[in-house]
Amino acid sequence: MASESVRIGRHLLRAKDLADARYAEPLTVDDLARAAGYSRAHFSKEFRRVFGESPHAYLLTRRLERAAALLRTTDYAVADICFLVGLQSVGSFTTSFVRMYGLKPTDYRSAFPPASQFALVPWCVQRAYGRPKHRTFREDAPEPSN
Numbered sequence: 001m002a003s004e005s006v007r008i009g010r011h012l013l014r015a016k017d018l019a020d021a022r023y024a025e026p027l028t029v030d031d032l033a034r035a036a037g038y039s040r041a042h043f044s045k046e047f048r049r050v051f052g053e054s055p056h057a058y059l060l061t062r063r064l065e066r067a068a069a070l071l072r073t074t075d076y077a078v079a080d081i082c083f084l085v086g087l088q089s090v091g092s093f094t095t096s097f098v099r100m101y102g103l104k105p106t107d108y109r110s111a112f113p114p115a116s117q118f119a120l121v122p123w124c125v126q127r128a129y130g131r132p133k134h135r136t137f138r139e140d141a142p143e144p145s146n
Contacts, residue, residue, distance in 0.1 A: 011036040012050050015043065016058070023062040024086040029055045063087055064100050071108055075115040078105045 015036040019027060032055050033043035047055045063085040070081045082093040097105050 009050065011038065012043075012047055015047065015055070016051065019055070019059045019062060023059060023066060024084060026086065026088075027059060029059075032059070060096060061100070064097055067093070067097065067105070068101060068108065071105055072112045073115055078109075081105070 015032040018035045019032060029044060030040055032047075033040045036043050036047075038046065044055055047053075047058070051058060053061075067081050067085045067087075070076060070084065071078075074081075076084070078094075079090050082090045087093045087096075094104060097103075097108070101108055103111070
């Protein structure tokens with residue numbers, strides 16, 4: 001009996017891993033059920049029993065978490081973020097986002113520093129552009145002739 005519960009857990013984990021890895025693709029509960037090797041109804045029931053939420057809710061949560069990260073760290077348009085995370089409607093995205101985070105996506109973004117502060121600039125470029133433009137140590141001056 002214990003091996004049966006382990007097998008069921010592995011199958012459900014396979015579906016959960018699929019949702020985690022490919023949340024941006026047009027995944028459906030049917031796709032997740034197929035990955036677990038279950039019928040849609042049995043899969044939904046077992047997924048909810050094991051993970052405490054429906055497969056649809058889990059997938060939506062992953063998508064909204066990724067959207068929130070993109071809102072914090074990029075300057076992509078809200079509509080672009082909606083489609084990047086695998087959602088199909090900006091209106092539904094906004095409604096779901098407000099339910100989860102309590103703020104509209106644009107208000108959520110404005111609560112964080114601008115994305116430009118997260119730009120990764122290589123150290124060598126920072127050093128090159130951080131050097132003084134006008135040197136005061138007379139390094140470039142010709143040597144005095146005697």
